[in-house]
Each structure stands twice: as C-alpha cells, then as structure tokens.
Amino acid sequence: MAEATLNGLNLERLKEIVKEVASQPEKAEELNVWRARVRWLGGFRGRAYVRDHTFIIDEPSDLAGVDTAPNAVEYVLSALGGCLTVGFILNATKNNVKIDDLEVSLEGRIDNILTFLGLSDQGHPGYREIKAKLYVRSPADPKTIQDIWSKTLETSPVGNTLSRNVKIVPEVSVVD
Amino acid sequence: MAEATLNGLNLERLKEIVKEVASQPEKAEELNVWRARVRWLGGFRGRAYVRDHTFIIDEPSDLAGVDTAPNAVEYVLSALGGCLTVGFILNATKNNVKIDDLEVSLEGRIDNILTFLGLSDQGHPGYREIKAKLYVRSPADPKTIQDIWSKTLETSPVGNTLSRNVKIVPEVSVVD
C-alpha cells in the first residue's frame, strides 16, 4: 500500500520524527547544535563545509571578489528564505493543507555598509531590516494561509536568530 | 609592470573600490541593499536564486529532508564564517599583513528546537549562541592577528546582523 504523502512529505515519517524529537531529549539536543567550517581560498573566496556538503562564498566583482558565488549577506537572506519555506511547508502539511507552489522573495537593507569598509562610524554594517514576501499558490482559503504564515514567522529558527540578539563567542588560534 | 597583489587581492583595485564607495553615495546605497529569492522544490527542498547564482537548501533526513544540501541554519553559520573570512582578509590586506592560511570553525546552539516543531513554548527556535573559532597561519605577530580579528568582529556585516535585532517585514501574496 502506498504511503500517504502531502507536499512531497511522507506524513507517517513526519509524524514519527516529531514524536521522536518530542520523546527523546538527546535527539532534540542533537538538533540544537549545528556546525560549519569555512576555509579561505584566496582573495575574498571561501569554501564552506557542512556535514557532507560544500559550497563557495565569494564577493561580487564590485567588492573585489570574482563573483563565483553569492556573498555572506546574500546567504543570510537565502537562509531566511529557505527557513520560511521549510517552516511554511511544515505547518501547512501538519494542518493537512496542500501547497501547489511557494516562493519567498527577500530584500535586506544594511544599516551602513561604509562601516564595513572602515569609512564611517555611524550605525553598523549589519542588516537593519529584511523584507520577506511569500508568494503561495494553494487551494486553501486566504485566512488559513495567513495563519500558517504567522505561525511560520513565529517559529522560524532563522527568523528568530535574526530578530533577536545572538551571542557570538569568538576565538582565535594562530597555527604554525 | 605586474600589479601588486597581497592575499590574492589586487591592492590598487581594492583601494579604488574603497575610494569609489567612499565618494559616491549611490554606490554605497547599492551595496546596502541585497536580494535573494527562494523557490520551493517540494518536500523541504528549496532553490535559492541570488543574482546569477543559485544553490539548494534542504534538510537532513532526520528532519524529513533528503539531505541534498545544507539547511537554513547551517547556511547562517556558513555565512558568518564567510563574512569573518572576507573581513579578516580585508583588514589584514589593508594593513599589509600576509595571510598564509585561514579557516573558521563554527558551532551554533539553538535555544530550543522543540519550539520550531510546535512541541514547546519555552524559549525560541533561533540561535542563542554561536562560537566562531578562527585558525590562521601568518608571519604576523599574535598581537597584530588579534587586532585584525577584533576589527573584523566589530565590522562584520553578518556578525552585526546576528548580534543585533533585525526587523523582519513579512508579506504574503496568494497567487492564483
């Protein structure tokens, strides 16, 4: 017998995962910790390593990069978009809502990029504001969509990371 | 005559860029705004579009994804790593410091992942803390390295984005 799927997700499997995480504190703990490594490749290029995955981070040529990949602040926007996508699909699927198409368009505004280049001490070089527009095609009524969207924003890991203060703990090691 | 380069960067070009941004407000304004688009591919997979670049965002299989790529919170860590890499190289190069090798190892701790899955209302699903360890090989003395690192942390766009509150402006559009 074929297993029930919705939005490309196996419903039984999804239920199991939620149950597992709910009942096993060590499983939840595992999902609380995430890791990455970025190795410098010369110039402004870096290679990120995440579990078995790897990808490039670069700067556009008008920032002295060679534009072989998105830059760090663009990855942040994309991460928010990806997180809202996953969250929306998760919440829709849990509520048995079918989604036909979904897309998030993001635009972020840096407070003052000049501070990054050491050209100003007004403001800061981080994002001040990020617009995230969700486009969705679904048979569900607009009220349901709005509820799922609100829930998604409220429970988004990247959304909460960005809208709150994260403590950054730096360390430096000079290697021979 | 060959142009002077350091750390894979053309020094003249770097100077020019800084000068351009410093003198042209519209150039700085351009660099203040960044964009991305994430399209849902089914399940928990999404494809990000950033200028001419594109990459996949997925979830690991223990989160009902198919693990074809890093997930959103891993991209956030990598973005921070990439940002610190670029920042460190920028500040080193501006101070005429040669860097032989550089790597950033990152580990982030989510406050409470259960909130993402709707299993708890204690805490939040965003990162509480991110450790960023820089490994560097350079002929410069440790004091210089420490100064560059401090400057890098202080002026990092992603670092500041994470350690401060970003205003997220959501919008939803139901498309027929």
Next chain:
Amino acid sequence: MADLFPTTVVGSWPRPSWLLAELKRKNRGEISYDEFSSVADEAVLLAVKYQEDAGIDIITDGEQRRDNFYSFVADKLDGLKLMTVAEVMDYVEDKSRYEQMLRALDVPAFAIKSPVAVGPIKKKRSIALDEMQFLRRHTRKQIKIPLPGPYMLTRASWIDPVSRYAYWDREELATEYVRLLREEITQLRDGGASFIQLDEPTLTEIVYGQASKQTFMCAAIFSKVDPKEELEFATELINRTVKGLSGVKLGVHVCRGNWSRKEESLLKGDYGPLIPYFQEMKVDQLVLEFATQRAGELSVFADVSSFKELGLGVVNPRTSEVENSEQIVSKVEEAIRYFDPEKIYLNPDCGFGTFAESPVNTSSTAFQKLEVMVKAAEKLRAKYA
C-alpha cells in the same frame, strides 16, 4: 455599408470566471484541450455577442481559448513546452535579468510561463483554425484572427541551452515558425477570415525596454538583444511570413505592454525609431496604440508618405472611465492630418484580457468602450463620407 473608419478590436476579451476555472484544470492536466475548448465555446459566444451588440465591424473570438496571446501555441505545437521562469532559470546563466523582471512585476518565478522550444516544432493541431471555424459558424460579421508574430514566437521560445537541442540556432527556429504561420494564414484565409493580425508587441521593448529599465513582459524577457539587428530580423521574418499571400488583409500589431493598469509600469516612447522598419513591412495595416501619452505623438508620421493602413488605437483598454465619442473623433481627426481617411481603422489600443488570469478590464466596461468607439465612427462617417 460602413466604408470609412471600420471598427474592430485588437483581440482578447475578459474571460468569465467559470472559463478561468476550466483553464486551470486544463493547465493542471485534469482535462484535455478539447474538453476545455468545448467549455470555451460558450465564452466565445458571449464575446461575440458583446462585439456584435456594440456594432463592431470586424470581430474576433475574444481569444477565449487562449491563456494569453502567445503561450497558447504550446497547446497547438509539439516541441514547445510551457516553462515557468523558475524552470528557465535552471538553464540560463544570466539569472539576474529574470530576477529584475520578477521584482519589477512583483510576481513569483512559478507564476510566469512561456513556451520554450525544446524539440522539433510540429503541428499537433492547427494554431487558430478551430477558433476561426467556430467563429465563422456563429457570426455574419467579418472575422479578424490575431496570431503571434514570427519574431515574438522566436524570441519567446528560444532559450539558448535548451532550444539548441532541437535547432541549430535562433534563425533555424524562426524559419520553422515562418513556415507554420504561412500555412496557417493560408488555411484561415481559405476558411473565411478577412483580417489576420500578427502580434509583435515586443518591437517596442527592443527600442524602449533598455532605457526605461523596465522589463516588458514574459514574451520579451528570454533573450538579450542588439536593437538594430533585432528590428531587421523581425522585419525580415514578418516579410517572409506574408510574402506572396493575398486575398486576406494582413496586419501587424505593436504596443507597449498591456499587463497592468499601472501606466507607469508600461513602456513609453513614440513610434519614430520603428517607422523605417514599418515602411519595410509588406503588410496592409499597422495596428498601433495611440490612446495614451506613452505612445507619443501622431506627428512622428508627418514626413511619412503613402503609408499603409492604420489601425488607430482610440480607447485605453486599461481604464475604468469610458472615453467620450468627441475625444475619439478629435483623435481620429488628428490622424487624418497624416493619414488618408480611407486608411484609418478604429480599435482599442490593445485587448481587454491579454492574459487570461489578469484581464485589464471588465466585460461591461469593455462593452461600453466599444459602443462609444462605434458611436465616434458613425460621427466620423457622417462627416467624411
């Protein structure tokens, strides 16, 4: 009867909601084209009734069977695949151009589709013969059939890395369209159509698309262009399409976009740069918008002698206000300063429902606009007969 100032439409008519529901089902593959088309029959009858009641001389079927003025060919031709911008972006390198377009139009990449040549183009069914045959059985009026022009079809459907699997280059694909369109026009003529209009709206995008930094519409976004080369290429394709064909009026329609009621989001600029190419085109009529300031002044035609017929756009299809007949009369009288009155046709600037899912007007307003246009034509005829 009405010899002077014949009235006609450019093409589309707002679709009823029940037709849009069926169109969605067809697009999802839940019903076939034939099943959809039989539902569309009644929508066509409605569109015909509106035009007949308004007193239009040369009518269309309101393009009720089409999802829009060009991508409907994907239903008709093998080798074309309706791809979303999202799918196309998987293939092309200059993704940022598409991103600009999506932001300008404020739409997601999954919402916009275009027919892309992915294999050898072959007729699955006729492009518009079924439309014409149904229309012929249900009206005594003269029939106009709008067809996507050869240049727009080529430009919209040629996606370099995908289309090269089927065709050597864009020119080879264009030659296929020319052949198919000639065959179609011949059959439409033989079946009773009196006016074939080739839609080439993207010609203005070549001239004004870059400067305004606005992307035109989905039909135009899929390739970068060198203006002069493109205009020459478009002209050549149109001429190869109509060469030697007689017994039917052949026209070319050019406008500046009709996807939004925000006039500022549409292109702007007069016909000046296009006139040399218009003069080269071996067609009987140019169907041009003139109801807005964006189209520029009619005076650009001042020094153009012995021009072909002009399909003069006299009402704006995108406004809720209905023009009054005196406005229309004076617009036509302005045209008479540069064109022979015998060569002037009256029509709206463009269709009322170019894209099925985002019509720019309601049926009732569209109907009133046609009525007032007919009223103006009657006044003009009284004066110039």
Next chain:
Amino acid sequence: MADLFPTTVVGSWPRPSWLLAELKRKNRGEISYDEFSSVADEAVLLAVKYQEDAGIDIITDGEQRRDNFYSFVADKLDGLKLMTVAEVMDYVEDKSRYEQMLRALDVPAFAIKSPVAVGPIKKKRSIALDEMQFLRRHTRKQIKIPLPGPYMLTRASWIDPVSRYAYWDREELATEYVRLLREEITQLRDGGASFIQLDEPTLTEIVYGQASKQTFMCAAIFSKVDPKEELEFATELINRTVKGLSGVKLGVHVCRGNWSRKEESLLKGDYGPLIPYFQEMKVDQLVLEFATQRAGELSVFADVSSFKELGLGVVNPRTSEVENSEQIVSKVEEAIRYFDPEKIYLNPDCGFGTFAESPVNTSSTAFQKLEVMVKAAEKLRAKYA
C-alpha cells in the same frame, strides 16, 4: 653482554627547535630535502647521544629527518602528494567524517597533511637507507629502523577518487607498497640494520575507533573500514612484505595513538580482538604498548601458546612524571607470566615525538625515562639471568 631484556625505543625523539624551523622551510619549498637532511644530521647525533648515554641497546635515529612516522614517505616516493585535509575534502563524498576528526583534534583543515597516491608510486630516493647509513657511521649500537607498515601506507594514501587515476584499486596500490618495502628492508638489512619495525598503529583504530567515536589520527581517517576484512587485509600485507626475508629482526608496532597528552582522547581497549591476527603475522616481534590502563591487561595473552617476541611498552612517553624502576620491574614480571623471559624486550609505549611539531615530551624527560627503563632491565637481568 645483555642477553635478557634488551632495551630499545619505538622510534621518534623530540626535535630541537632549530630543526623544526628548517623543516618548515623544507615544507614551504624554500630548501631541498638534501639541504634539510644535512641540518638534521646534527639532530640525529643528539638523539643518538641521548640513547647511548641512557644505555639503550638497540637505538634509532630518533626519526629526526621525518615530519612524522608515515607522511615523510612523500619526500621519498614519486606519485605521492602531501595533501591537506582541506584538499582531500574537495575529493571525497563523506566529508562529515573529516569534520568530526578536525573537531576532535581542534585543528583547521589546512594544518593536517597526509600523503595521497596521485600517480604511479616510484622511488625518488630510498625510504630510510640514508637514515640507516648515517646512523651506522655514528654508533656502535644495534640499529632499529622503523618503517611505515604496508597497511597503514595503503590506508593513508588511498583516496578513492584521486588514487584511482593511478591504480585500479586499493589492493593494487598495496601491492606496490609491499614491493617497495621488501626492497627497502633488504637494503637496510644488507646495510647493517638489525631490527626493522613496521608501524601499524591504525590496527587498533579498526577495532576500537568506531566504538569510542574518536577518530584516531590522520593516517587512519582517510577510509572507511569493515573490521574483519581490514584486519585480514593488514595481516596479509604484512606477511607478503616479510615473506622469506631473514637475517634481520622483523617487528610490528601497534599502539592506540600518540598525538596528545590527553589520555582520554586516545583509543582504549585490550589486544584481545587482535591476537588471532598477531598469531598469523610471520614477524619476530610485536612491539606493544602496555604502560597505560588503556592498553588492557597482559592476561589476554594467557591462553596464547608459543607466542613470538614481545616488545613490552613499560614507560608512557606522554607524561612528565618519570616511572620508577620497581614499577617497570613488576610490569615485566607480570608479562613473564604469559611470555618466555627470553622473548621480552623493554621499550617505551611509543615514540617521544611522533609528530615533529607536537612532540609528546621533552628530551630531558624522555632521557630520564630511558635511563629508568635501562635500570629496570639491569635489575631484571640480575634476577633472571
């Protein structure tokens, strides 16, 4: 002379800082191997002097010319490339294993290097003959030459997607190493070495590496293993390497890691699971660590009859405290319950400077540890002679 309880070392000796500076210059390509080696001559003399003064019977050159016990072969063999973990990660799919290792060792990927087979392996110069020849000229003691074992070499240098350009599979690469090592051993024997020790530390990683979730060391991380198959493969390679060779003592050294003074970061577990394979190995001696609890009890050898010689690890190379001779004597007496006294050699658990840049001890402490080991041997000889 000393017939019973001969004393020896496992291999490496802490490098002087001036040698490390030259090693860096060599690694950066600023000086050649030969230039470096001539500087290393004096470091070797120092290491020899320490061992001679302590009264060690069978000495090594302290591995002063090597960056570590296995990757130095990249200087000796064509076809091997010293690649960082970073470079290797560009090729392999299971990157997460490397990430675990880097986190466990708290090192960046650019810092750890391993010799990777990237082309046909050929001798550029002898692997250790130059070391032996220099040592021969500067001591009258018996000489031990440690060589990387055929299994460890194969395991460390086979990176599937890279090495397949040069070799059909791991077995073919291993066969090459067996051939090279046999040739080297023959030359070393003919040149005057009396003891050849094949280092196979990763054998414990096969057995205990998974369970402890600890990665062993760079030599072991580059391939996944099925324990039984791997142990059989290792045993077979060792036997093919030594087959038919005589006139020189042949040993195999096995330990549980020697890269850190944090004992908890090293592997843990007794020799039980390895004993069946030890028994199959056609070598004269097994050089085993026994100075820490982590190595388990000697009693696992209780039921093993007519075993080969035992190189018994009696001092911990990683501690600042110097063992006292009574501790060593009682450890040896425990061994005598399971081994023939004539078959017992005394040595530290491992080298004092396995990795050039992170020696686990200072020269002066290492020297004292050797002294006390010699003292214990004298006591034992007095008792068991």
